[in-house]
Ligand SMILES: Nc1ncnc2c1ncn2[C@@H]1O[C@H](COP(=O)(O)OP(=O)(O)OP(=O)(O)O)[C@@H](O)[C@H]1O
């Protein structure tokens with residue numbers, strides 16, 4: 001992907017390399033040997049039915065969950081090395097959650113500066129410059145002094161993205177970033193993500209937005225029951241799937257008349 | 264006979280009012296007002312209690328309560344963190360401590376630290392130190408449970424978001440989780456202070472010099488020296504209310520505020 005000639009500096013993108021990843025909760029094996037590569041600057045969308053292990057996979061990448069077996073490399077970090085500097089690694093991996101998880105006791109600006117000052121030891125003024133730049137980037141420059149509960153869901157999610165970007169990550173993980181949003185605010189969040197992709201950020205995105213996946217993703221990975229069933233360029237996996245399970249899943253997601261009880 | 268809901272409500276109101284009137288009348292008839300006037304509401308003879316009950320008693324009650332609260336809050340926070348620790352020994356120690364000090368009467372703790380420990384170890388403690396230790400150790404047990412509940416009431420996503428930004432666990436606790444938990448525990452913590460204020464009266468089991476007297480001690484001394492019956496206790500009780508009612512109002516204010524900002 002080419003870096004756009006935007007106002008922001010080119011992203012130093014990191015790649016991700018996952019090999020034979022296994023994760024169990026008790027006797028329930030949720031990830032059954034996942035291998036997945038994301039090249040620096042690539043956007044990979046992770047799709048699949050509820051409970052297939054998408055969130056778990058994403059959370060393993062920045063070690064919010066401890067894998068049971070396999071290796072994960074993020075840029076120069078080997079995440080699964082027991083001696084890895086976890087906090088250092090996480091500084092270069094941005095995570096965006098389905099429910100935003102903004103810090104409600106801090107203003108929008110403070111949400112974006114607290115980790116810069118406390119972790120990266122940036123000065124207050126530098127941190128707040130970086131934060132304002134990233135709030136501009138997500139279109140919320142004038143909301144810096146508000147508190148999270150004064151924002152709509154879509155605005156909160158964009159703040160969450162700005163908060164992650166303020167740490168200058170080399171990889172961004174998104175776990176269903178638009179699933180908790182009102183339909184009319186989904187577009188704003190997707191627009192921000194699209195721009196980020198154009199700027200060359202490495203992105204691993206769990207999503208049910210097939211339009212976004214088709215348009216932005218370099219590759220789409222379909223997961224079911226803890227295994228990768230099918231992967232490839234978006235136009236192949238989404239428009240011309242070869243595996244029966246993928247076809248069945250897409251038929252259900254893309255058919256607007258289908259009522260999915262599980263959602 | 265059938266009644267409408269409105270009629271039923273009216274009858275119920277009359278019945279309740281009737282019961283109240285009868286009860287008050289019974290008390291007025293049954294009580295020996297002459298004796299009560301001499302030994303409970305005998306305000307003519309309590310002059311000598313002032314101004315010392317105010318300048319010394321109230322002051323000391325406030326000091327003892329504050330000392331107990333400071334120790335209780337620090338100890339309680341430590342115990343709460345121990346109870347949530349991933350290290351089992353800490354959890355057991357904290358649980359043991361909390362169950363013990365919540366299970367034995369505070370009076371016994373005062374006696375133990377006022378007489379037992381100084382005797383056993385041949386030390387001479389100032390009354391303020393004894394109060395600080397006994398009241399503080401009892402308070403710590405109760406406050407620990409309050410704080411633990413508060414810490415656990417902060418959504419898990421807050422810790423995850425903080426860790427994802429590269430914050431070490433302790434930093435996430437200090438900057439993200441504890442400030443939010445603090446808002447949650449403010450009302451119950453205020454109630455702890457009310458309980459402590461009253462528990463500070465247990466100090467009467469220690470030998471006190473006049474300058475160490477607190478409200479209850481003033482009340483008890485007044486009974487034997489003033490010949491006004493129980494009236495001095497009534498005065499002491501009124502002073503407790505001067506402390507506890509504002510606290511109670513404060514707790515309610517905190518409660519309504521946190522209810523308003525709840526999301
Ligand atoms: N903390 C946990 N403890 C026990 N089981 C868990 C835990 N987290 C997830 N699971 C289980 O792991 C499986 C995969 O969960 P995961 O959240 O990764 O699915 P998902 O693909 O993200 O689903 P969704 O689309 O609903 O978000 C599910 O069966 C779930 O019940």
Ligand SMILES: [Mg+2]
Nearest residue numbers: 054055056176
């Ligand atoms: Mg999920």
